[in-house]
Amino acid sequence: MTGQHFAEAPRKVDLHFMADALRAQGDHVDFLVCRLSFVSRFLKDGRWNFARQRPLNRWVAIDRGLEEFIWYQAIHPMNFKIGILNTISGWLFRRYGRLMPKAVRNRLPFYTHILIESGPAPLLAPEIRKAAPDAQLIYHAADRLKTINVHPCVEAVLNETIGIYDLVHIMAEALRQDFPPDAPILYLPHGIAKAAFDDARVNPYAGRQNAVSVGDMLFDAGAIDVLAEANPGWTFHLFGKKAIPAVARPNIIAHGEVAFDTIIPFIKFADIGIAPYRDSSNADYLSQSSLKMIQYSYCRLPIVAPVFASAGRDHVCAYQPGDAGSIRDAFAKAQAFDRSSIDTGSIMSWDEAVATLLD
Numbered sequence: 001m002t003g004q005h006f007a008e009a010p011r012k013v014d015l016h017f018m019a020d021a022l023r024a025q026g027d028h029v030d031f032l033v034c035r036l037s038f039v040s041r042f043l044k045d046g047r048w049n050f051a052r053q054r055p056l057n058r059w060v061a062i063d064r065g066l067e068e069f070i071w072y073q074a075i076h077p078m079n080f081k082i083g084i085l086n087t088i089s090g091w092l093f094r095r096y097g098r099l100m101p102k103a104v105r106n107r108l109p110f111y112t113h114i115l116i117e118s119g120p121a122p123l124l125a126p127e128i129r130k131a132a133p134d135a136q137l138i139y140h141a142a143d144r145l146k147t148i149n150v151h152p153c154v155e156a157v158l159n160e161t162i163g164i165y166d167l168v169h170i171m172a173e174a175l176r177q178d179f180p181p182d183a184p185i186l187y188l189p190h191g192i193a194k195a196a197f198d199d200a201r202v203n204p205y206a207g208r209q210n211a212v213s214v215g216d217m218l219f220d221a222g223a224i225d226v227l228a229e230a231n232p233g234w235t236f237h238l239f240g241k242k243a244i245p246a247v248a249r250p251n252i253i254a255h256g257e258v259a260f261d262t263i264i265p266f267i268k269f270a271d272i273g274i275a276p277y278r279d280s281s282n283a284d285y286l287s288q289s290s291l292k293m294i295q296y297s298y299c300r301l302p303i304v305a306p307v308f309a310s311a312g313r314d315h316v317c318a319y320q321p322g323d324a325g326s327i328r329d330a331f332a333k334a335q336a337f338d339r340s341s342i343d344t345g346s347i348m349s350w351d352e353a354v355a356t357l358l359d
Helices: 014-024 038-042 047-051 083-093 121-131 152-164 173-178 194-199 221-230 260-268 291-298 324-336 350-358
Strands: 029-033 059-063 066-070 113-117 136-141 167-170 185-187 210-214 235-239 252-256 272-274 303-306 316-319
Touching: 014 029, 014 113, 014 350, 038 047, 083 152, 113 121, 121 136, 121 152, 136 152, 167 173, 173 185, 194 260, 194 291, 210 260, 221 235, 221 252, 221 272, 221 324, 235 260, 260 291, 272 291, 272 324, 291 303, 303 324, 316 324
Parallel strands: 029 066, 113 136, 136 167, 167 185, 210 235, 210 272, 235 252, 272 303, 303 316
Antiparallel strands: 059 066
16 A cells, blocks of 8 residues: 555554454455655655654564555655646656665565555555556556646546556545546455444443544534534534634633544534535545545434535435525534434445455
């Protein structure tokens, strides 16, 4: 698995759950972390603070069947957001794969499956394919590249090299339009850690009427503020490093970034799930691909989310971003929603999802 996520991190994403499922059946998983460089020291995403505590530029055993290589460089592909700088840097970043460390290259021929995560990792795919001609190469389209604001050359390289992939894994039907009609696309939503949710027994809430918001991607603090002000009897629990309230209110609790196992009971025993995404023209796919919305659904939570992220689920109470009245109305609708009517039959475990993806 190659991308920007560390093999061992407090915040678990889909790749971590997939790795756990594979290792449980005796497979070996390696993580190549490739979005880290000297420049990261000056960025505010926290990646350098985490990485500096770990060995860099060598394979490290994390656990049985799990190893990690944190690739630290002088500079890594990033969007400079200035046309001339992106044009100049694009020439360099297109050659990014040629810089892969020898220790990584030496392992490539021995993999049966290589998963390329959305982000800068598609720049590595041509060199990976040359070194591992027999591996199943999978593009894991967890996010639309425009939405996560990668360097423009990444999308260009992905489009030019889409033919080298054996499979393009999309987690939302809306992403199908981003690829050629003859691309080998598999629409497969996220699985979830069903056993972990089923085994959660202790309610972490001291009182009733609790709403939970998990994650900080496109986090809209204004929507949370509207809800907290209009519903003083409710407590709003925010999880995520950047999930910070716009206004400090007694009924908003910002937990920060915590371990997934800690979050599970907060989701399971909540009354309403919130997905407060900021308005974005390229985020329509989030209604299907958002892992937290699948987790909310498994726990039968009515969901409050913006209209652009509401398609495909009857229990999503949608609002117009920036419209306070619409936000309040959506939350009122969620309070009255019949939770017993929420269907969980189509939600897969991670074991089921991984078996389908790699079969």
